[in-house]
Amino acid sequence: MNGRRRYAARLLVVVAIIAVVVGLGFVWRVSPAASIVSNDREGREGREGRPVPAGAPAPDEERFERRRKGDGGLSLGSVDEVVQTMLIGVGVMAVVVLIDRTRRRRRASAAPPLAPRR
Amino acid sequence: MGVPRRTKFDYWLDVMLLIAMTLDYSFRFTGLAIHEWIGVAFVVLLPVHLVQHWDWVVRTTRRLRASWRSFGRESVRWFVDLLLLPVMVLCVASGLLVSRRALPAIGLHPVDDAFWNGLHTTSADVTVFIVALHVALSWRWMLSVTRRLVRRRAAA
Numbered sequence: 001m002n003g004r005r006r007y008a009a010r011l012l013v014v015v016a017i018i019a020v021v022v023g024l025g026f027v028w029r030v031s032p033a034a035s036i037v038s039n040d041r042e043g044r045e046g047r048e049g050r051p052v053p054a055g056a057p058a059p060d061e062e063r064f065e066r067r068r069k070g071d072g073g074l075s076l077g078s079v080d081e082v083v084q085t086m087l088i089g090v091g092v093m094a095v096v097v098l099i100d101r102t103r104r105r106r107r108a109s110a111a112p113p114l115a116p117r118r
Numbered sequence: 119m120g121v122p123r124r125t126k127f128d129y130w131l132d133v134m135l136l137i138a139m140t141l142d143y144s145f146r147f148t149g150l151a152i153h154e155w156i157g158v159a160f161v162v163l164l165p166v167h168l169v170q171h172w173d174w175v176v177r178t179t180r181r182l183r184a185s186w187r188s189f190g191r192e193s194v195r196w197f198v199d200l201l202l203l204p205v206m207v208l209c210v211a212s213g214l215l216v217s218r219r220a221l222p223a224i225g226l227h228p229v230d231d232a233f234w235n236g237l238h239t240t241s242a243d244v245t246v247f248i249v250a251l252h253v254a255l256s257w258r259w260m261l262s263v264t265r266r267l268v269r270r271r272a273a274a
Contacts, residue, residue, distance in 0.1 A: 007169060014168045021207040029233045039236035078146035085143045089136075089250040096254035100191070 121266050128170050129263045135163055136253060143246050154220035157213040164210065168203075175199070195255045202248045209241035 028034060121129075141148055142156040168175075178196045214221060215234040221227070253260070 010169045010172045011165060014165045014172075017203070018165065018207050021204045022211045024204075025208050025211060025237065028237075029231075034233050037233065037236040037240045039232040039239075073149045074152060075147055075149060078144070081144040081146045082140060085140050085246065088246055089140065089253070092247060092250035093254040093257065096251065097257050100257070 120270060121263060125263060126267070129260075129267070131163065131167055131170065132253075132256075132260070135160075135167060136249070138163070139246070139249050143242060151219040154213065154217050157210055157217075158220050160206075160210045161214070164206065191255065195252075198248060198251050198255060202245070202252050205241050205244050205248060208237060209245045212238040212241065 138156050138159060142153055142160075145153050148156070175196075178192050182193060182196060212234040215228045216230060216238055217226075217228050
């Protein structure tokens with residue numbers, strides 16, 4: 001199989017896997033487990049076990065309402081949200097790098113010293 | 119030593135995906151239209167990213183099948199990626215299904231559904247953490263390619 005054909009075959013498999021996942025999403029939507037993620041107030045109450053105060057939007061609903069309305073294009077004034085997202089990423093990365101380096105250092109110190117070359 | 123073309127492509131694609139993900143998660147910064155168009159770009163970029171790393175996926179899956187007891191960094195990466203795939207696919211798909219700007223602009227009118235809306239926010243919250251983990255687990259590769267690219271540029 002030449003390079004392009006192999007690439008196309010792999011792409012086809014990847015698209016098929018993605019289609020299966022999306023299909024499972026549709027199955028999830030009609031299953032009783034849909035209330036786990038649904039923004040439906042009834043579903044939320046079922047999941048969290050506490051009712052939302054009358055008149056007040058549920059946290060996710062509020063978020064969605066904001067999303068629905070918020071279409072003023074790029075807002076440089078909200079750059080703090082990008083910084084916040086970056087901080088989440090940097091925080092997770094810092095933890096992983098720290099664990100990785102500690103593990104390597106521990107493994108290196110546990111290994112027997114190399115014999116000098118003659 | 120130069121950086122192979124394939125490595126360079128992988129590197130820049132990964133950087134692009136990371137920037138796109140960071141911007142897409144910062145909804146108040148981008149606004150709805152840009153947020154959705156970045157999501158549409160993921161429909162193309164995500165399968166390409168997966169195909170680019172196909173060999174690694176196959177190799178690691180085989181290795182894990184052969185010795186699933188040896189739980190190393192590669193195994194952690196494999197499981198993180200296995201988790202990331204459905205979560206990110208559902209995030210992008212649900213985003214498209216509740217799209218209000220991008221898809222209507224090309225004549226498609228998706229549904230407004232509480233389930234897809236909820237799935238989109240929940241999966242986005244999970245995705246941002248798993249993506250960070252996914253990138254962090256490849257930090258040595260990222261650092262090494264960055265160094266090689268910077269050195270090459272400095273030498274030129």
